Amino acid sequence: MNNKNNKQENYKKVSCPFCKGKEIVKRGTFQTEAHGKQQRYFCKNCNKKFIERTGFYRMRNNGKKITLSIDLFYRGVSTRKVQEHLKAFYPHNASHKSIYKWVIKYSKMISKFTDNLKLNVGYELQIDEMQYSRRKYPDRKGVDTNWFIDCIDSKTRFMVSSEYVKSRGQEELKSVLINAKNKTTEQIKIITSDGLMAYPNAIHKSFTLIEKSNTKKYGVRHNQVNASRGEGFNIMIERLHNNIRARTKTFRGFHGSVSSANSIMKGYAIYYNFITKHQTLKRCPYELAIPELKEKLNNPNKWLSLIELSNQSI
Numbered sequence: 475m476n477n478k479n480n481k482q483e484n485y486k487k488v489s490c491p492f493c494k495g496k497e498i499v500k501r502g503t504f505q506t507e508a509h510g511k512q513q514r515y516f517c518k519n520c521n522k523k524f525i526e527r528t529g530f531y532r533m534r535n536n537g538k539k540i541t542l543s544i545d546l547f548y549r550g551v552s553t554r555k556v557q558e559h560l561k562a563f564y565p566h567n568a569s570h571k572s573i574y575k576w577v578i579k580y581s582k583m584i585s586k587f588t589d590n591l592k593l594n595v596g597y598e599l600q601i602d603e604m605q606y607s608r609r610k611y612p613d614r615k616g617v618d619t620n621w622f623i624d625c626i627d628s629k630t631r632f633m634v635s636s637e638y639v640k641s642r643g644q645e646e647l648k649s650v651l652i653n654a655k656n657k658t659t660e661q662i663k664i665i666t667s668d669g670l671m672a673y674p675n676a677i678h679k680s681f682t683l684i685e686k687s688n689t690k691k692y693g694v695r696h697n698q699v700n701a702s703r704g705e706g707f708n709i710m711i712e713r714l715h716n717n718i719r720a721r722t723k724t725f726r727g728f729h730g731s732v733s734s735a736n737s738i739m740k741g742y743a744i745y746y747n748f749i750t751k752h753q754t755l756k757r758c759p760y761e762l763a764i765p766e767l768k769e770k771l772n773n774p775n776k777w778l779s780l781i782e783l784s785n786q787s788i
């Protein structure tokens with residue numbers, strides 16, 4: 475009964491991809507190899523036929539196979555091993571390069587949606603940087619040293635903002651912080667970081683330092699701690715970075731462009747915030763930071779739910 479209601483509701487939501495018309499009728503089904511039975515629709519306004527454009531529209535593989543691959547990838551299985559798994563259990567082989575492309579495509583798609591969600595957080599952000607190496611060309615030896623800069627809210631542990639960048643200069647730090655500010659508005663009062671010289675200015679130019687603010691009423695305090703002196707500041711973010719290191723070991727460094735490395739790390743942030751339970755919280759960080767999303771992510775395959783939500787928000 476419940477299932478039937480859901481189906482009717484979904485059908486009502488279908489609108490014409492050509493003219494956005496709402497007067498839609500069903501026009502039979504057809505069988506596809508990748509996606510099974512598909513419903514064909516007809517728009518009474520512009521007389522065109524169409525199929526529903528899900529997040530997997532025009533993909534040669536179905537949503538289950540694609541999200542399963544992405545999930546295994548972020549759990550630490552290499553693209554080659556994912557490919558071997560698919561070969562054993564699914565008809566039609568996908569190459570390890572396709573898996574890599576799916577990871578990038580869907581990480582980008584989902585983060586466009588999740589990056590625009592407002593967060594319910596505590597008062598402290600912890601920000602830090604991790605070093606990564608990247609081979610500029612897969613077939614050559616040139617290796618670049620890059621950085622992954624990210625910050626988490628110490629209450630919900632939500633990874634609020636992150637970016638994979640060429641260097642850890644003031645502009646890069648500022649960009650991560652501005653994004654964090656957009657999502658948290660005026661909730662943050664303290665930003666904790668290591669002793670990197672570029673932080674005070676980057677924080678002032680994004681959040682405003684309270685001692686430098688005109689009114690002295692609005693702004694954040696900067697809690698800058700010298701990690702090398704063993705002040706053990708950023709315990710939470712350091713623990714997270716140890717986990718990221720362990721997970722991303724299978725990447726064996728990045729290869730290709732900064733932008734594709736950035737997309738892969740965006741996917742990691744999605745995995746961390748939405749897919750896995752936090753060891754201490756026993757919940758996913760998003761359940762605390764975006765509680766209203768809990769109902770919408772009711773499919774046990776949350777990658778699939780997130781892709782559907784992202785697709786609807788376009």
Ligand SMILES: [Zn+2]
Nearest residue numbers: 490493517520
């Ligand atoms: Zn139409």
